[in-house]
Amino acid sequence: MNTDRNEIAAELRQASKHYGGKGGKGSVTALDRLDFAVRPGEVVALLGPNGAGKTTTVQLLLGLARPTAGAAFLFGRDPRDAAARMRVGAMLQVSKVPETLKVREHIELISSYYPRPLPAAEVSEIAGLGGLEGRPFGKLSGGQKQRVLFALALCGDPDLLFLDEPTTGLDVEARRGLWSAMRELVRRGRTVLLTTHHLEEADALASRIVVLDHGRAVADGTPAEIKARVSGRRIRCSTRIPVEELLRLPGVITARREGAQAELTASRPEAVVAELLRRDPDLSGLEVLGADLEEAFLALTHHPDGEERAA
Amino acid sequence: MNPTPALPQRNLLRIYALEAKYEFLKQLRLPAYVVPTLSFPIFFYILFGLVLSRSGSGMPNGAALYTLATYGAFGVMAATLFGFGIQVALERGQGWMLFKRATPMPTMAYFAAKTAMSLLFGLIIVAVLFILGFTAGGVRLPLGTWLALGGTLIAGALPFCAFGLAIGYFAGPNSAPAVVNLIYVPASFCSGLWVPIRFLPGWMQSAAHFLPPYHYGQLALRTVGAGTGEPVGRSLLVLAVFTALSLAAARIGFRRDEGRTYG
Numbered sequence: 001m002n003t004d005r006n007e008i009a010a011e012l013r014q015a016s017k018h019y020g021g022k023g024g025k026g027s028v029t030a031l032d033r034l035d036f037a038v039r040p041g042e043v044v045a046l047l048g049p050n051g052a053g054k055t056t057t058v059q060l061l062l063g064l065a066r067p068t069a070g071a072a073f074l075f076g077r078d079p080r081d082a083a084a085r086m087r088v089g090a091m092l093q094v095s096k097v098p099e100t101l102k103v104r105e106h107i108e109l110i111s112s113y114y115p116r117p118l119p120a121a122e123v124s125e126i127a128g129l130g131g132l133e134g135r136p137f138g139k140l141s142g143g144q145k146q147r148v149l150f151a152l153a154l155c156g157d158p159d160l161l162f163l164d165e166p167t168t169g170l171d172v173e174a175r176r177g178l179w180s181a182m183r184e185l186v187r188r189g190r191t192v193l194l195t196t197h198h199l200e201e202a203d204a205l206a207s208r209i210v211v212l213d214h215g216r217a218v219a220d221g222t223p224a225e226i227k228a229r230v231s232g233r234r235i236r237c238s239t240r241i242p243v244e245e246l247l248r249l250p251g252v253i254t255a256r257r258e259g260a261q262a263e264l265t266a267s268r269p270e271a272v273v274a275e276l277l278r279r280d281p282d283l284s285g286l287e288v289l290g291a292d293l294e295e296a297f298l299a300l301t302h303h304p305d306g307e308e309r310a311a
Numbered sequence: 312m313n314p315t316p317a318l319p320q321r322n323l324l325r326i327y328a329l330e331a332k333y334e335f336l337k338q339l340r341l342p343a344y345v346v347p348t349l350s351f352p353i354f355f356y357i358l359f360g361l362v363l364s365r366s367g368s369g370m371p372n373g374a375a376l377y378t379l380a381t382y383g384a385f386g387v388m389a390a391t392l393f394g395f396g397i398q399v400a401l402e403r404g405q406g407w408m409l410f411k412r413a414t415p416m417p418t419m420a421y422f423a424a425k426t427a428m429s430l431l432f433g434l435i436i437v438a439v440l441f442i443l444g445f446t447a448g449g450v451r452l453p454l455g456t457w458l459a460l461g462g463t464l465i466a467g468a469l470p471f472c473a474f475g476l477a478i479g480y481f482a483g484p485n486s487a488p489a490v491v492n493l494i495y496v497p498a499s500f501c502s503g504l505w506v507p508i509r510f511l512p513g514w515m516q517s518a519a520h521f522l523p524p525y526h527y528g529q530l531a532l533r534t535v536g537a538g539t540g541e542p543v544g545r546s547l548l549v550l551a552v553f554t555a556l557s558l559a560a561a562r563i564g565f566r567r568d569e570g571r572t573y574g
Contacts, residue, residue, distance in 0.1 A: 062412075062413045063412075063413075064409055064412055064413060064569075065569075066569070082415040082417070083415070085413065085414065085415040086321075086415045088413075090410070090413040090414070092406060092409055092410050092413060093406060094405065094406040094407060094409070094410050095405045095406050096405040096406070096407065097405075097407050097410070098333075098337045098402075098407065100336070100337050100340035100341050101333055101336065101337050101340075105333055105336070108329065109329050109330065109333050110414060112321070112322070112325055112326045112329050112330075113321065113326060113414050113415050113416045114321060114415065115320060115321045136340075152410075156414070156415075162413075
């Protein structure tokens with residue numbers, strides 16, 4: 001590929017996007033002055049709960065929506081410029097594609113849009129479509145459909161691939177199948193921007209994770225760094241200390257309780273445990289567990305004030 | 312891979328051709344589209360143009376010829392409105408349009424393909440009706456008249472492509488079929504495409520002058536000397552204004568999608 005290593009593949013600069021009304025009542029902020037860049041060779045996972053701004057980020061970078069403020073660039077150009085999109089492939093959250101057309105026909109049509117498409121056989125091979133080429137799209141299973149959508153994103157031999165929640169709604173087997181197809185692509189040196197709310201998926205595929213929440217990046221690093229950021233531990237115990245007090249303990253990131261059972265996440269569990277025992281001598285059932293990515297993620301996007309998430 | 316000095320070019324002609332080919336195949340394989348659009352005008356033509364008119368009409372082959380023009384117009388409109396309007400609404404709703412916009416597809420290729428598909432289905436409907444009219448209806452016309460009638464009928468798809476596009480951009484995917492039917496059925500009836508306009512109540516005949524399908528039908532009837540004497544210029548003007556307004560509305564819808572999008 002003739003990708004310039006210094007060239008930024010996709011970039012948002014101070015990009016905001018508000019939906020519904022110009023900042024008035026009922027207006028929803030999907031992105032809030034986000035700075036974000038994907039460099040060649042990176043496999044970036046945008047991770048966040050529903051409504052965090054993942055899909056909006058993808059849409060701004062593909063020129064499918066305009067930022068309310070700030071700017072989006074695709075290979076240094078306006079994403080609405082077709083020339084910029086010639087180097088890009090996208091797998092969007094499409095509910096249906098024309099069902100009466102065969103897989104082979106879809107690939108032929110989409111390939112025609114690009115100056116240097118991948119040969120159809122190679123597209124089929126990477127996406128694992130062997131034997132499905134002659135089937136109408138409507139006759140495929142859910143997993144097969146997702147693989148076809150993945151294949152359509154590959155047709156143009158893109159330098160940068162957008163995958164917007166590619167495995168949503170798939171069973172475990174289908175998800176693994178798509179993962180191995182994505183890994184094959186990464187092996188070939190493609191730059192990938194993936195959105196997901198599965199931590200496992202981000203961890204398995206990405207070289208860098210950006211955690212989005214309420215339209216802002218709340219963490220950015222390698223999967224290991226993200227985990228280290230909340231090197232934390234989960235502490236479970238039975239205690240009478242109220243949640244409000246637990247939350248105020250130094251080092252506590254999240255706290256919740258069900259009946260007498262409290263559960264905390266903390267960056268330095270030893271200090272927290274000592275403090276807990278000091279404040280509640282009757283504390284019982286103490287457990288300290290390692291946090292996995294799931295907890296790291298919850299801790300990063302936790303809102304103690306209970307404010308509503310953007311839709 | 313070697314970086315080539317000249318940017319590789321894609322073949323625009325091939326994009327347009329493939330887009331049109333697959334638009335046509337897509338619709339052709341959709342029984343919910345093909346069966347009603349082909350069978351309704353043919354059924355009505357056989358019923359009203361060939362069977363029920365046998366005893367009554369004043370001049371020989373009068374009904375078979377008259378209804379050839381009107382059911383031709385009726386059929387071309389259906390092929391266009393159902394193929395264009397409903398499909399655009401569906402493909403917007405399902406995210407397919409969004410996907411296409413994320414590719415470097417030339418936007419016009421999408422609309423040109425749908426227009427070509429409408430013209431081609433229009434041609435098929437007109438051809439079938441002509442064969443029926445010639446064989447079963449005994450309609451005999453000079454070659455030039457056949458071509459004028461056929462050409463007028465098929466070209467008449469164009470204003471309704473524009474109107475279908477506007478519906479596609481303003482109706483939701485679920486309501487588009489209802490919207491199309493609610494407009495198309497009464498409008499084609501009032502315009503004299505089902506039964507000759509002189510059999511309609513006076514108020515309907517007056518209202519018809521404001522309906523584009525009436526002017527479309529009159530242009531087709533005129534080629535076989537069966538019109539009501541509506542001036543050609545006025546009919547063309549009405550259809551041109553109708554087309555322009557529809558395109559303007561569709562453009563607003565397209566822009567609105569670009570700024571907002573779903574999801």
